[in-house]
Amino acid sequence: MLRSPPSPAPASIPVTAPRAPASMHGLEALIRQAQTGDEAAFEALFRRHRGDVTRLVFRLLGPTPEVDDVVQDVFVHVYRSLPSFRGDAKFSTWLYRLTTNVVRMHLRRARSRPRFADVEVPEATAPEGAFGDGPETATERNERLAALRRVIDTLPEKKRTVLVLHDLQGLPAKEIAAIVEAPVLTVRTRLFYARKALYSALTAEPALASLVDAMAGTLRGRPEAREDDGGAGGRPPRGDGGAR
Amino acid sequence: MSGEGHAPKTAALVAYLEGVLTPEGARRLESHLAGCGTCARALGAMRAYDALVDEARAIEPPAARSDAAAWEALRARLPRRRLGLDGRVAAWAVGAAGVAAAVAFLALAGAPGRAPRSGADPVGDRFTVPERPAPALPAPADVEVTAWSGEVRVDGEPLADHGPRLAEGDRLTTGPGAALHAAIATADGGDNWAAGPTGWALGPDADVALASARVGELILTVERGALTVAAGALGDDAYVGVRAGRYTVSVEGTRFLVSREREDGEVRVVVAEGVVRIHDPGRASPIRVGPGEVWSSRAGRIPRPIAAPEVEALATPWLPEGVPGDGTAAFTLPQTRGVVSWELGGAHFDAAGDVRVRLAPARFEPEGIELAALDRFGRRRLERVPLAGDPLPTAAFEPRAPAEGRGVLTVEQIRPVVRRGQRGLRRCYERWARSTGREAPIELRLRLKVGRRGDVVDATVVGDGVPVPPPLGGCVAQAARGWLFPLPEGGPVRLEVPVRFGPGSRR
Numbered sequence: 001m002l003r004s005p006p007s008p009a010p011a012s013i014p015v016t017a018p019r020a021p022a023s024m025h026g027l028e029a030l031i032r033q034a035q036t037g038d039e040a041a042f043e044a045l046f047r048r049h050r051g052d053v054t055r056l057v058f059r060l061l062g063p064t065p066e067v068d069d070v071v072q073d074v075f076v077h078v079y080r081s082l083p084s085f086r087g088d089a090k091f092s093t094w095l096y097r098l099t100t101n102v103v104r105m106h107l108r109r110a111r112s113r114p115r116f117a118d119v120e121v122p123e124a125t126a127p128e129g130a131f132g133d134g135p136e137t138a139t140e141r142n143e144r145l146a147a148l149r150r151v152i153d154t155l156p157e158k159k160r161t162v163l164v165l166h167d168l169q170g171l172p173a174k175e176i177a178a179i180v181e182a183p184v185l186t187v188r189t190r191l192f193y194a195r196k197a198l199y200s201a202l203t204a205e206p207a208l209a210s211l212v213d214a215m216a217g218t219l220r221g222r223p224e225a226r227e228d229d230g231g232a233g234g235r236p237p238r239g240d241g242g243a244r
Numbered sequence: 245m246s247g248e249g250h251a252p253k254t255a256a257l258v259a260y261l262e263g264v265l266t267p268e269g270a271r272r273l274e275s276h277l278a279g280c281g282t283c284a285r286a287l288g289a290m291r292a293y294d295a296l297v298d299e300a301r302a303i304e305p306p307a308a309r310s311d312a313a314a315w316e317a318l319r320a321r322l323p324r325r326r327l328g329l330d331g332r333v334a335a336w337a338v339g340a341a342g343v344a345a346a347v348a349f350l351a352l353a354g355a356p357g358r359a360p361r362s363g364a365d366p367v368g369d370r371f372t373v374p375e376r377p378a379p380a381l382p383a384p385a386d387v388e389v390t391a392w393s394g395e396v397r398v399d400g401e402p403l404a405d406h407g408p409r410l411a412e413g414d415r416l417t418t419g420p421g422a423a424l425h426a427a428i429a430t431a432d433g434g435d436n437w438a439a440g441p442t443g444w445a446l447g448p449d450a451d452v453a454l455a456s457a458r459v460g461e462l463i464l465t466v467e468r469g470a471l472t473v474a475a476g477a478l479g480d481d482a483y484v485g486v487r488a489g490r491y492t493v494s495v496e497g498t499r500f501l502v503s504r505e506r507e508d509g510e511v512r513v514v515v516a517e518g519v520v521r522i523h524d525p526g527r528a529s530p531i532r533v534g535p536g537e538v539w540s541s542r543a544g545r546i547p548r549p550i551a552a553p554e555v556e557a558l559a560t561p562w563l564p565e566g567v568p569g570d571g572t573a574a575f576t577l578p579q580t581r582g583v584v585s586w587e588l589g590g591a592h593f594d595a596a597g598d599v600r601v602r603l604a605p606a607r608f609e610p611e612g613i614e615l616a617a618l619d620r621f622g623r624r625r626l627e628r629v630p631l632a633g634d635p636l637p638t639a640a641f642e643p644r645a646p647a648e649g650r651g652v653l654t655v656e657q658i659r660p661v662v663r664r665g666q667r668g669l670r671r672c673y674e675r676w677a678r679s680t681g682r683e684a685p686i687e688l689r690l691r692l693k694v695g696r697r698g699d700v701v702d703a704t705v706v707g708d709g710v711p712v713p714p715p716l717g718g719c720v721a722q723a724a725r726g727w728l729f730p731l732p733e734g735g736p737v738r739l740e741v742p743v744r745f746g747p748g749s750r751r
Contacts, residue, residue, distance in 0.1 A: 039319075046318060047311050058305035067305055072318050079322050141299060148296045167297050195293070196254050202289040211295070216288025 027091060035082050042082075046075055052092070053099050059168040060103045060161070062149045074102045089178055096171070097179045100161055107157070147207035151198055159194035162187055167195075252286035261290055385457045387411070387426060393577070393599040394422025394448070412457045418450045418469065446471055455487065463487065491541070492523040511541040534702070534725065575599055575613055575629045587616040587624070651732035653694060653739065658729065662741055665727050672719035673745040679715070685746030688712045690724055694737045698729040701736070716745075 027048075033041035050071065057070045077098055085094055152160060158180070165176045166187075173191070177184040202208055259265050260273050277284050309317070387410040389396075389403060396403040397417045398410065403424075410416075410426060418424055424446040446452055450469025456462065464471060465487045485492055491511055513522060513533050521530035522539065533539045538546040577586050577599055586599075613631060616624045677683050687710075693702035703724040705717035712720075720743065729737075 043315055043319075046315055050311060050314065054305050059300075063305075068309065068314070072314070072321060075318050076321050144296060145300055145303065148293075148300060168300055170301070192254075195290075198293055199254065199286055199289040202292055203285050208292060208296075211292045212285060212288040214288070215291035215295070216284045 028087070031082070031085065031087075031091060035085070042079060045078070049092075049095060050075075053095065056096060056099050056165075056169055057103055059164050060100065061106070062153070066106070070103060070106050073106070074099050077102055090175075093175055093178045096165070096175075097181070100165070100179060104157060104161070143207055144211065147205050148202075151201045151205055151208075154201055155194055155197060159190045159197070162190040163194040163198070166191055250280075250282065252283045254286070257283065257287050257290060261287070261294075385462070387454065387457045389424060389426045391425040391599070392423065395419030396422050396424050396446075410454055410457070412454055415451070415453045416446060417452075418446050418448055421448050423447060444471055513539045575631050577615075577629065580617060580627070582619045583617040583627075584620045585618045586627075587618060651694075651737045653729060653732045653737045658739060658741075661727050661729050665724060668723035668726070669720055669743060670745075672716055672723055675719065676713060676716040680713075683746070685744065686710075686712065686716065687742070687744045688717065688720065690720060690741040690743050692724060692727075692739050692741065694729045694732055694739065698731045700725045700727050700729075 030041050030044055030048075034045050053074050054067065054071050057074065058067050061067055061070065074095075078095065081098065085091070089097075152163065155163065161180060162176055165171045165179065166173065171179070173184050173187045177187045180187065182190075203212055256265075256273060260270060265273065277287060389408040389410065392403055395418065397419075398406040398414050400417075416424065416426075426444055426446075444464060447470030450471060451467040452469065452471055453465040453467070454463075455465045462484045463486075471486065488511065514537075521532055523530045531539065533545075540546055614626055614628050617627045618624050673686070687707075689706050691702075691704045691706065692700050695701040703721040705712050705721050707717075724741075
């Protein structure tokens with residue numbers, strides 16, 4: 001149940017090396033320079049982190065045409081807030097915190113916006129041969145993932161954020177705690193209950209019924225290596241038996 | 245398969261999948277799974293989830309545009325000037341405790357001046373060094389005018405033309421007899437910065453800039469006139485502040501009043517409950533003013549009770565709870581002999597003239613809208629004023645009176661804190677006994693309000709039957725303000741601690 005951080009998949013966002021001025025070495029210097037208003041340094045920061053931010057926004061929002069706009073919003077906020085970054089937390093943690101906040105506000109605005117009809121959005125597709133699991137078609141896979149997305153979207157905001165950051169983005173519980181500004185124990189609790197709710201919802205999702213039934217057919221579990229943070233969310237917090 | 249009607253034991257199934265059950269435990273579970281369809285399906289869902297997550301992780305977002313194109317698009321959206329570090333950081337300097345409702349009344353008189361726009365340092369004054377770094381929560385807040393009367397302008401444009409939506413950097417001016425109520429619609433009850441409605445009211449002849457209106461941050465700069473601010477229960481890292489001249493008043497979940505005399509510029513702060521901090525650039529640390537205290541920029545702390553007019557000014561001038569505003573009514577307040585002001589659901593209008601107010605359609609009756617007319621003695625009578633045209637539907641908005649959350653602390657959580665604090669209380673009694681030469685037994689009740697962060701935001705002492713000597717009561721209250729409780733669940737907590745002093749008594 002516990003996952004290691006995702007291995008770098010073939011990136012469809014082209015990432016180029018930051019065009020940092022020759023005198024700058026490392027992220028810290030880049031940040032310091034960007035804080036003084038150096039546009040080239042900010043551009044370098046943008047290029048360096050755009051891929052990570054896009055991936056996180058994509059995983060939090062799902063496949064929607066708004067991903068790119070939200071990523072832009074994130075960096076507008078980065079630009080505004082950068083002077084207040086003191087380096088007390090890792091820059092990536094700070095950036096992820098900002099990203100989750102911007103996504104949260106985006107979702108809230110979207111909820112309050114009138115909806116007239118369901119608009120079909122382009123689905124992101126997996127790279128060819130990424131799974132190597134037989135002759136299934138990309139369509140079937142996309143249907144399954146769309147069903148997973150539907151189920152994830154039913155989770156309350158806090159639980160959904162933690163689940164996406166941990167299970168999809170592959171961040172350890174400690175870093176998630178810093179991002180969502182909650183104790184690690186709270187993160188693990190949210191993760192446990194998010195998964196618990198998901199398991200229950202998956203059994204009720206018609207598009208996944210055959211998958212769930214097939215998986216239920218095999219009795220023996222498959223032990224997984226615990227690699228990321230020593231148990232973030234995989235098991236309920238101590239004292240919570242998890243039996244409901 | 246059987247097993248219907250019982251809930252799967254998620255923790256046991258997780259342990260089974262992770263292979264951490266003992267062989268005997270795994271065998272027992274497998275034997276249960278063989279006969280329990282519910283648990284077998286739950287296990288299937290867990291495995292399905294694992295497989296789906298593996299698939300989802302391998303998906304990369306589609307590339308919408310190249311880095312270069314994305315940068316050019318972003319560059320066009322960046323503000324021309326970076327926000328000044330002073331204003332932005334100072335704004336976050338005080339993480340508001342987020343306890344309760346807050347009301348600030350700012351009566352200022354000063355030379356009118358142009359309030360700075362967003363993007364520049366909002367005020368020319370220096371601010372205190374931040375106590376902690378700024379969290380990244382700068383999404384703009386939705387700010388709307390909910391009621392107004394008389395001449396109100398936004399950046400010089402009449403409000404009727406500008407529309408009710410306000411943005412960071414807007415400068416609001418009111419003419420003689422005009423009034424305006426505005427609010428932030430960010431309340432969602434979650435971990436957002438303001439769990440309750442937050443808004444403000446402008447009096448006549450006022451000039452106020454919306455220096456910052458973002459999620460987690462509301463800063464108003466008063467150049468001239470009277471401003472009342474109400475903040476809902478604030479979350480951690482949230483900040484609501486008002487700048488007036490060299491002073492910055494930050495809200496920590498309380499009700500307070502700030503006034504500035506027209507003649508000599510003296511600033512006074514009166515705190516009804518909770519705590520405020522006054523940031524003075526001439527001092528290294530902010531001035532903390534607690535409940536029941538009066539502070540003056542000339543005299544410092546003033547040992548006197550809050551006067552009746554100040555209490556009246558602290559009354560919340562807000563639309564009451566349960567008055568959703570999804571319609572806009574326009575009406576004209578008539579010139580009525582003897583009437584000096586009008587009141588509608590807590591909103592006050594001092595002059596005759598055109599008024600627009602956002603209320604629920606249920607409040608619009610064909611024969612008009614009912615308002616309270618007040619004479620100069622404060623006497624009220626109800627008057628019905630006809631509406632000008634049909635109510636216009638607008639977006640849903642629920643202005644409410646600030647509400648205070650109620651939290652929970654268990655006896656087990658309270659007891660050790662009180663026990664630790666006993667020594668300090670005894671010192672108060674011993675000091676008082678030494679100074680007066682009396683050793684009479686004294687019983688009192690210590691009333692505490694514990695904020696969201698577990699700190700004591702309000703402590704008062706009342707006698708249990710007989711009055712408490714003020715030096716003793718003050719010392720006890722002061723000692724209790726230093727207590728720190730566990731974080732209460734759900735919001736601030738009020739509690740009462742009986743204290744008994746006497747020769748040889750422990751408490």
